[in-house]
Amino acid sequence: MMLEELCEEVWKCSLELPKNDLVKMTSGNVSGRDPETNLVVIKPSGYKYEDLTPADLVVVDLEGNVLEGHLKPSTDTATHLYVYRHRSDVFGMAHTHSPYASIFAALGEPIRPCLTACAMLGGEVPLGGYVSVGGEGIGKEIVEKIGHSLAIIMQNHGVFTIGSSASVATKMAVEVEDIAKITYFATLRGEPIWLTPDQVAEMANVYTNVYGQR
Ligand SMILES: [Zn+2]
Numbered sequence: 001m002m003l004e005e006l007c008e009e010v011w012k013c014s015l016e017l018p019k020n021d022l023v024k025m026t027s028g029n030v031s032g033r034d035p036e037t038n039l040v041v042i043k044p045s046g047y048k049y050e051d052l053t054p055a056d057l058v059v060v061d062l063e064g065n066v067l068e069g070h071l072k073p074s075t076d077t078a079t080h081l082y083v084y085r086h087r088s089d090v091f092g093m094a095h096t097h098s099p100y101a102s103i104f105a106a107l108g109e110p111i112r113p114c115l116t117a118c119a120m121l122g123g124e125v126p127l128g129g130y131v132s133v134g135g136e137g138i139g140k141e142i143v144e145k146i147g148h149s150l151a152i153i154m155q156n157h158g159v160f161t162i163g164s165s166a167s168v169a170t171k172m173a174v175e176v177e178d179i180a181k182i183t184y185f186a187t188l189r190g191e192p193i194w195l196t197p198d199q200v201a202e203m204a205n206v207y208t209n210v211y212g213q214r
Contacts, residue, residue: 002068003041006032006166007054010041013094013170018049020174022098028158029074032166033084033091038062041166042080044071075134082139083162092166094173097158100180101125108155111180114192118179119203121172122149123195125179130155151176 001007013030017023026049031042041057058069062085064077074080080093104111104127111118111125118124128145131137131154142160146152150172151161159176163169186192195203 001055002059003034003037003039004054006034006041007057007059010043010057010166011052011054013092013166014043014052015049016170017094017096017173020177022096022173022177023049028094028096029076029080030094030166030170031074031077031080031092035091038084039067040077040081040084042077043074044069045074047071076138078134078136079138079142079160082136083142083160086139086143087162089164090162092163092169094161094166094169095158096173096177098173098177098180100184101153101159101177102157103184104153104180105155105157105159110153111176111183112192113195113200114183114186115179116195116199116203117175118195119200120175120207121151121179122147122204123197123200125149125151125153125176128152128154130157133157 010030010032017028026046029043031040033040040060044056044058056071058073059067060073062081064081076095083090110127113123126145126149128141131141142152150163153159161169161172163172
């Protein structure tokens with residue numbers, strides 16, 4: 001099996017999506033890019049998470065040619081590959097229709113930062129315009145609008161997250177849903193206290209340099 005370690009990582013990350021209530025049935029996907037070969041491991045299309053094994057994942061090159069796998073790759077493969085081709089710093093992506101983040105997608109609103117955890121994602125989660133599913137359109141919109149954020153809300157659709165690995169992108173998919181949920185309920189009670197850019201920058205520094213084990 002090609003890229004065994006990366007397949008194992010993408011498989012484990014994929015299972016985190018249903019475990020964290022971010023996806024139902026077959027929706028959503030995770031991919032990872034191997035830094036040495038630039039090959040991408042991605043979830044197969046329309047496949048149930050409970051049936052998924054590392055060997056079911058599909059290995060594609062950056063042009064979308066399938067190099068290994070007995071299943072069709074995710075319908076969002078062109079999106080993932082476009083982002084990988086245009087963002088040399090991105091080695092993992094996740095996509096979900098997680099409900100609270102998708103409320104912002106339905107409303108066509110970015111998620112403004114009102115929690116310190118927002119700094120982990122880069123502050124405000126930007127909004128990408130409406131694009132139909134299947135081709136490179138979503139990828140182009142992500143690259144154009146995501147900026148330094150690790151997540152983007154795609155209008156009328158859902159969330160895409162990026163990161164330095166599939167694991168980071170998956171963690172961000174969980175974070176963005178948590179943040180969306182709290183922000184959504186907070187706005188029902190009144191106007192949240194939005195963070196200033198300085199507060200976001202200060203917290204981003206904490207997440208980068210202080211938080212976690214190293
Ligand atoms: Zn989708």
